[in-house]
Amino acid sequence: MPVEWQPVQQSRTHELVLRSIEERVFAGELRAGDRLPPERELAPVLGVSRSALREALRVLETIGVLVAQPGRGPDAGARIVRNPDDALGRLLRLHFALGSYSLHDVLEARVVLERSSFEGAACHAPDEDLDEAEELVAGMAEPGIGVSAFNDLDTRFHVLIARSSGNALTSTLTSAVRESVRPLILRALEAAEDWPATARALNAEHRTLLTLVREGSGPEAADLVEWHIRGLHGTLVEGPTGPTGPTGPTGPTAP
Amino acid sequence: MPVEWQPVQQSRTHELVLRSIEERVFAGELRAGDRLPPERELAPVLGVSRSALREALRVLETIGVLVAQPGRGPDAGARIVRNPDDALGRLLRLHFALGSYSLHDVLEARVVLERSSFEGAACHAPDEDLDEAEELVAGMAEPGIGVSAFNDLDTRFHVLIARSSGNALTSTLTSAVRESVRPLILRALEAAEDWPATARALNAEHRTLLTLVREGSGPEAADLVEWHIRGLHGTLVEGPTGPTGPTGPTGPTAP
DNA sequence: CGGCGCATGTGGTCGGACCACAGAACCGGC
């Protein structure tokens, strides 16, 4: 049994186009900032219809590798860009909603990633980022803050720390994972018995976290953020992210 | 400065369609295994052309939440599925090739994720997975194994451990991150001065790792895999371009 | 010389047509 069987190469046209463009990217011939030829030119060059080409471009667009602008001028047309965050966020959100990942899995991933984020931030977070984080924490400490606004600021706080850790990849992953459970956290906060007390408790943790990061206590910050996340997730319940509908994402799963 | 400005909501038709379908997923109305109406029916219902609908479906397909099959019968049509791995892999590969992430970032992410994988595997990896891992390690120990085959087996080994750790999300992330640097590792192995010795050294680590996992020594396995990964990445060089050679799909079986 | 409008080029959308494929239904022979 040397090598497992591979699914035969599907040859849908737009996939071939996609592969062709991908190869140019891998080969370094297409780099961020470069512009693709106009669709009406590129399609016949590749030997496909404009529709097929457009579907391939759409794929690249959703991956965050391409943006397209109509009009005329230096900014018009299809340009190669680097914007993975939106794509990754949408991917994880959808799959979490579909039940590809259990809440427990997401919790563990968050713990692992954010521990790394805070350790990294304690080492080399620029002061201006920490100042901005301070503002976010202050915003969350506003008395009478709404659950939704708190959730927004909390998300931005964690994402900001991740970004300031100096690692773009873990930052993106952290952000996407945090976003994917955002609706659940929102529901949990809304269901909190004593919301002001909950907010105060979370804020105390945020302040301590920030202090630890400022003084460079990476391991301590990592431990605290793990406790912070586990505590919050303990109040979450697994369920459809939407407002209605019974549970039971126990459908048959993909291999 | 209450809230930052947000880019105005683009209203490209296919994005609206996408949003509409996404909402159904978030609301739990569309679940894995469900089938969408045929394109020719759905398009007029949504009030868009078939092309616009198809572009939205293509997006969902690249995200890994949809598959489409022509023909007739229970398996035909567009079905909701859960297959995030391919999508995530393609996303990270492209962005790594574009330089969205530095090699150092990927290294750190690998360390963080795989530490978690091995710790999880030490706790609850099923024996059959470990047996399969044993086979992979044995395959890598074959004398005279080629660099490419070794790289294949090595990838499968790390991905298998990740999967057996019981966390689908970190498993997917681990796999995608490992895949994204696969071409670089391949080049590094090819450039190794004494390849057989290198292979022997890596294999010794693999065997020790597997032993540690079997006996449930999670932290020790985590430390060792960190050392294992850092050692290998230390030999990598940040290649401006990527994976495959100048042209061609360079079949993975090239001797 | 300056302002205004049209020509141009871009992506975005649409409708229709045809193709390939695979199950389903049908019909014939046995």
Next chain:
DNA sequence: GCCGGTTCTGTGGTCCGACCACATGCGCCG
């Protein structure tokens, strides 16, 4: 009555041609 092959039907996949919206840039006209 059963089995076989043939035809029908419905699905996604592709292609074509046309038009739309928009932003730029040029040229015309005042």
